[in-house]
Amino acid sequence: MKKIAIIFGGKSGEHEVSLVSASSIVKVINERSFEVIQIGITESGRWYTGENCLDKFKSKNLEGLTEIFISTDPERIGFIPENGGFIAVDVCFPVLHGPFGEDGTIQGLFEMMNVPYVGCGVLASSTAMDKLQCKAIWEAAGLPVVPYIGLGRSAWEKDSELVLREVKEKLKLPLFVKPANMGSSVGITKVKEWNDLKAAINEAANYDNRILIENGLNVREIECAILGNDDLVASPLGEIIVGGEFYDFNDKYVNGVSRSQIPAEISDDLSKRIKEMSIKAYRLLNCSGLSRVDSFIDKDTGDIFLNEINTLPGFTSISMYPKMMEAYGMSYHSLIERLIELAFERYEDRKKNRVNFNSGSDWFV
Numbered sequence: 001m002k003k004i005a006i007i008f009g010g011k012s013g014e015h016e017v018s019l020v021s022a023s024s025i026v027k028v029i030n031e032r033s034f035e036v037i038q039i040g041i042t043e044s045g046r047w048y049t050g051e052n053c054l055d056k057f058k059s060k061n062l063e064g065l066t067e068i069f070i071s072t073d074p075e076r077i078g079f080i081p082e083n084g085g086f087i088a089v090d091v092c093f094p095v096l097h098g099p100f101g102e103d104g105t106i107q108g109l110f111e112m113m114n115v116p117y118v119g120c121g122v123l124a125s126s127t128a129m130d131k132l133q134c135k136a137i138w139e140a141a142g143l144p145v146v147p148y149i150g151l152g153r154s155a156w157e158k159d160s161e162l163v164l165r166e167v168k169e170k171l172k173l174p175l176f177v178k179p180a181n182m183g184s185s186v187g188i189t190k191v192k193e194w195n196d197l198k199a200a201i202n203e204a205a206n207y208d209n210r211i212l213i214e215n216g217l218n219v220r221e222i223e224c225a226i227l228g229n230d231d232l233v234a235s236p237l238g239e240i241i242v243g244g245e246f247y248d249f250n251d252k253y254v255n256g257v258s259r260s261q262i263p264a265e266i267s268d269d270l271s272k273r274i275k276e277m278s279i280k281a282y283r284l285l286n287c288s289g290l291s292r293v294d295s296f297i298d299k300d301t302g303d304i305f306l307n308e309i310n311t312l313p314g315f316t317s318i319s320m321y322p323k324m325m326e327a328y329g330m331s332y333h334s335l336i337e338r339l340i341e342l343a344f345e346r347y348e349d350r351k352k353n354r355v356n357f358n359s360g361s362d363w364f365v
């Protein structure tokens, strides 16, 4: 029986969200096909396993759990408990959102461990986590993105007046100011008056040294679930109908007034264009496994834009990604199984890559 490590918690602001996603996943994994090993990462970055690990993380009482360490021996794939022994695993499923989970760092660890893992690889994960990097890639390929300026924190600290002048020249109010490397709307401000721009940039600069300033449009927010490594499936689209000023942290997790609509009520033609654009966006970042691609429709002009891509989107059974896949015809349970299969397929494919190079020349001795 294959051993699957479900990894949750983590060193990000989305620690709690991760525990909710992991509960849904643990419930549906077929215990006849897989032995589940629950692994929790604390907010300070320690890894634990043991009986009822997920419940213990939820109650914040880790008593009775065992601290574990990663094995970097490529022949012994798994974890070493603090009190000795070995926990072998066949595949890892990182159910972690945000920094240290979705940004390529843990994916790099999996590569070093030589273990198959669910979702995107290192390059796709880290690129997708950085909103400026994604936009640069999509823009270069001719995909539509909302007009924006990328700003380095050091340039801002050096000459803020120059930056403010440049923004006024190139962009129009209202603006959205965002740290390049966050999620859950953290550090994002909608700016309606020029006087508020400075504070908004300072706020974003608290979270990242790369900042994005873009035109704020009057938008419909459309999402598409993409599944696959080479042959891709694009789900019917979903729409987030935002209740407040924008889809902010409060709306997402606290007392949200937003609701979702699957399938989104948009014309077949527009829907087809957004799906095609989402698939291109996924391929351009070299994604594998899954990602949720988020787009905007400008309500005033009807134009479409890519907004961002989430490589480990919220994954409770009522989250948008699984709901959109359900609308496609794939149950939550089958989706989880397919993701695990895709992890093994990607691992096998990567094994085809040669890792050493012998030129045949005696110049290299």
Ligand SMILES: Nc1ncnc2c1ncn2[C@@H]1O[C@H](COP(=O)(O)OP(=O)(O)O)[C@@H](O)[C@H]1O
Pocket: 146, 176, 178, 182, 183, 184, 185, 186, 188, 214, 215, 216, 217, 218, 219, 221, 242, 246, 247, 248, 294, 307, 308
């Ligand atoms: N250019 C924009 N025009 C209008 N609304 C925007 C724009 N950019 C972001 N928003 C609003 O802010 C929310 C969060 O921004 P987003 O870029 O998706 O960051 P996050 O990674 O935190 O979800 C969006 O869901 C949307 O409601």
Ligand SMILES: [Mg+2]
Pocket: 294, 308
């Ligand atoms: Mg978003």
